[in-house]
Amino acid sequence: MSVEMSSENGSSLWQANYKRAKRLENIIKFLxxxxxxxxxxxxxxxxxxxxxxxIEFFKExxxxxxxxxxxxxxLFQSKQFGIFVLISATLRTSGIAILVAVPLGLLSAIFLSExxxxxxxxxxxxxxxxxxxxxxxxxxxxxxxxxxxVLQAFFDFIRTPVMIPPWLxxxxxxxxxxxxxFLEIPFPYLQGFNALSAGLVLGISITPLVAxxxxxxxxxxxxxxxxxxxxxxxxxxxxxxxxxIPAALSGIVASVILAIxxxxxxxxxxxxxxxxxxxxGLNPFVPVMTMTAYIVQVSLGDTAVGTLPYKxxxxxxxxxxxxxxxxxxxxxxxxxxxxxxxx
Amino acid sequence: MTGISDTPITGAPVADAAKFVPQRRWRYRLDRAFQIAxxxxxxxxxxxxxxxxxxxxxxxLGSLSWTLLTSFPSRKPEEAGILAxxxxxxxxxxxxxxxxxxxxxxxxxxxxxxxxxxxxARFVEINISNLxxxxxxxxxxxxxTAFVIVLGDYTGGRSILTGALTLTLLILPIIIVATRESxxxxxxxxxxxxxxxxxxxxxxxxxHTLPAxxxxxxxxxxxxxxxxxxxxxxxxxxGALTFVxxxxxxxxxxxxxxxxxxxxxxxxxxxxxxxxxxxxxxVLLVVLLLMNSVAVLLRSRFQKDx
Numbered sequence: 001m002s003v004e005m006s007s008e009n010g011s012s013l014w015q016a017n018y019k020r021a022k023r024l025e026n027i028i029k030f031l032x033x034x035x036x037x038x039x040x041x042x043x044x045x046x047x048x049x050x051x052x053x054x055i056e057f058f059k060e061x062x063x064x065x066x067x068x069x070x071x072x073x074x075l076f077q078s079k080q081f082g083i084f085v086l087i088s089a090t091l092r093t094s095g096i097a098i099l100v101a102v103p104l105g106l107l108s109a110i111f112l113s114e115x116x117x118x119x120x121x122x123x124x125x126x127x128x129x130x131x132x133x134x135x136x137x138x139x140x141x142x143x144x145x146x147x148x149x150v151l152q153a154f155f156d157f158i159r160t161p162v163m164i165p166p167w168l169x170x171x172x173x174x175x176x177x178x179x180x181x182f183l184e185i186p187f188p189y190l191q192g193f194n195a196l197s198a199g200l201v202l203g204i205s206i207t208p209l210v211a212x213x214x215x216x217x218x219x220x221x222x223x224x225x226x227x228x229x230x231x232x233x234x235x236x237x238x239x240x241x242x243x244x245i246p247a248a249l250s251g252i253v254a255s256v257i258l259a260i261x262x263x264x265x266x267x268x269x270x271x272x273x274x275x276x277x278x279x280x281g282l283n284p285f286v287p288v289m290t291m292t293a294y295i296v297q298v299s300l301g302d303t304a305v306g307t308l309p310y311k312x313x314x315x316x317x318x319x320x321x322x323x324x325x326x327x328x329x330x331x332x333x334x335x336x337x338x339x340x341x342x343x
Numbered sequence: 344m345t346g347i348s349d350t351p352i353t354g355a356p357v358a359d360a361a362k363f364v365p366q367r368r369w370r371y372r373l374d375r376a377f378q379i380a381x382x383x384x385x386x387x388x389x390x391x392x393x394x395x396x397x398x399x400x401x402x403x404l405g406s407l408s409w410t411l412l413t414s415f416p417s418r419k420p421e422e423a424g425i426l427a428x429x430x431x432x433x434x435x436x437x438x439x440x441x442x443x444x445x446x447x448x449x450x451x452x453x454x455x456x457x458x459x460x461x462x463x464a465r466f467v468e469i470n471i472s473n474l475x476x477x478x479x480x481x482x483x484x485x486x487x488t489a490f491v492i493v494l495g496d497y498t499g500g501r502s503i504l505t506g507a508l509t510l511t512l513l514i515l516p517i518i519i520v521a522t523r524e525s526x527x528x529x530x531x532x533x534x535x536x537x538x539x540x541x542x543x544x545x546x547x548x549x550x551h552t553l554p555a556x557x558x559x560x561x562x563x564x565x566x567x568x569x570x571x572x573x574x575x576x577x578x579x580x581x582g583a584l585t586f587v588x589x590x591x592x593x594x595x596x597x598x599x600x601x602x603x604x605x606x607x608x609x610x611x612x613x614x615x616x617x618x619x620x621x622x623x624x625x626v627l628l629v630v631l632l633l634m635n636s637v638a639v640l641l642r643s644r645f646q647k648d649x
Contacts, residue, residue: 265478
């Protein structure tokens with residue numbers, strides 16, 4: 001900088017070059033403004049492409065068929081476009097994931113913030129953040145090759161007929177095979193690709209996210225509120241459940257919604273472990289194809305630009321985008337409506 | 344929301360205070376059960392994740408070899424390797440770093456230092472927090488349209504450059520948020536001291552604010568890059584290949600990356616491919632761990648200097 005050089009020689013000789021400095025500042029400001037515009041252009045690009053290709057798609061496929069068809073077979077001869085087939089699969093995997101991630105994540109957050117010693121917290125918090133960064137393809141490997149076989153063995157174990165003495169034949173699920181009675185629980189058969197293990201592992205993969213963000217919210221509830229509850233005679237559990245959690249509710253809900261939108265948009269776990277078989281319904285034990293898995297399937301094949309299959313991935317992408325957008329908007333609204341500010 | 348209003352603990356109004364039964368034993372027992380539940384939940388989460396890592400180590404260590412690191416993919420699992428995938432990941436990371444660092448820091452500077460609370464700044468802000476919630480595969484669709492089809496003549500179609508640009512857009516929100524947070528952490532007195540010495544806005548930023556916030560920014564950038572390195576779905580969507588028996592010769596070359604190679608091997612039926620997939624995952628996790636430690640190290644190093 002010119003200032004450093006000349007101030008030693010005597011300030012009378014030094015003349016500030018305001019104009020040049022000002023011009024540089026304006027140039028830099030302009031460049032930074034362009035950088036900021038890139039993020040707006042990204043949003044515009046996403047919405048623009050999705051809308052454009054989706055309109056192209058609906059020129060060929062009527063909208064009501066998109067909503068009412070009961071099969072999803074755009075790549076076959078007899079084409080059907082029931083988006084709810086894919087949505088039902090996404091619902092299954094992310095529903096199971098949320099059932100896993102919210103209790104585990106929330107209870108872990110409460111443990112870290114309220115029960116853990118400072119040392120334990122100092123170790124576990126960064127560990128959670130590292131675990132949140134494990135690539136999803138790794139979880140996909142785990143779901144398909146480790147969790148599914150373990151679950152299958154467990155299901156088989158429950159289904160195995162157990163020999164029972166004849167006088168127990170009043171029990172339900174008993175069968176008589178010569179010469180003995182057996183207890184046979186009609187447990188479902190778990191296929192190699194299924195929504196269950198994909199959902200379970202998806203849940204484990206977003207647990208660190210829920211735990212970490214909820215913990216931030218719970219930890220920032222001021223100590224005065226807890227002290228007040230104790231002074232009224234509440235125990236620690238009562239304080240947490242009746243005072244601390246409600247006070248941190250907006251942060252907790254925001255973290256849960258972020259987790260839901262992660263689960264809905266997650267791709268590799270469900271592509272690897274849930275399969276590629278469009279299936280309408282709520283059965284989690286069969287192969288299903290989520291919206292993201294369909295996009296991957298088409299992308300991996302050689303699909304020419306402008307063909308109908310090519311347009312379907314944008315229609316599916318649009319649906320996905322709208323779902324996550326609604327979740328985001330709800331989250332914004334909820335946080336703004338229920339945020340508690342403490343000084 | 345007061346939260347305190349529906350508390351179960353004030354069982355009785357003051358007049359009935361004599362009838363109030365504290366039931367301490369029962370309540371403390373519930374307390375204990377609740378505490379055990381939170382410990383159990385934490386333990387379950389950590390044990391499952393530990394199971395995942397041990398599982399990968401167990402299956403992958405056996406197949407991790409020099410051949411794996413220096414060979415191209417092959418139909419025979421014992422000859423297959425991750426060389427092309429490693430090269431692709433390296434190229435992508437290099438380009439993503441070059442693109443995302445200046446753009447992300449520039450946007451952060453604009454929002455935090457240059458713009459006052461104008462409608463434009465607020466609009467960009469809402470926009471960025473929205474972008475952070477968009478699924479990564481949607482960025483893949485954007486990249487497919489924008490960089491493969493519309494700008495295909497310049498980016499070489501399904502090339503490294505296209506992949507890098509797509510991932511840059513994906514991680515920009517993370518870098519911008521990290522930049523803003525570390526700029527906000529710089530005390531205002533530092534800026535005012537700069538202004539008092541006659542510096543204009545840019546001079547103060549360049550000489551004081553940026554150096555002071557640099558460790559935080561750098562950590563944010565590295566963490567964002569480590570997110571990009573594991574991304575699979577957007578790169579599959581833009582059409583990265585799954586079988587690449589050559590080294591990319593420049594930014595316009597077709598490519599594959601480590602996670603896609605792993606995905607390809609996991610989705611094959613043979614057990615041998617699953618084992619080299621585990622070895623590939625090990626390499627990926629080691630790279631990630633290295634990047635994370637560099638981020639932590641840089642942060643502590645810079646913080647000591649000040």
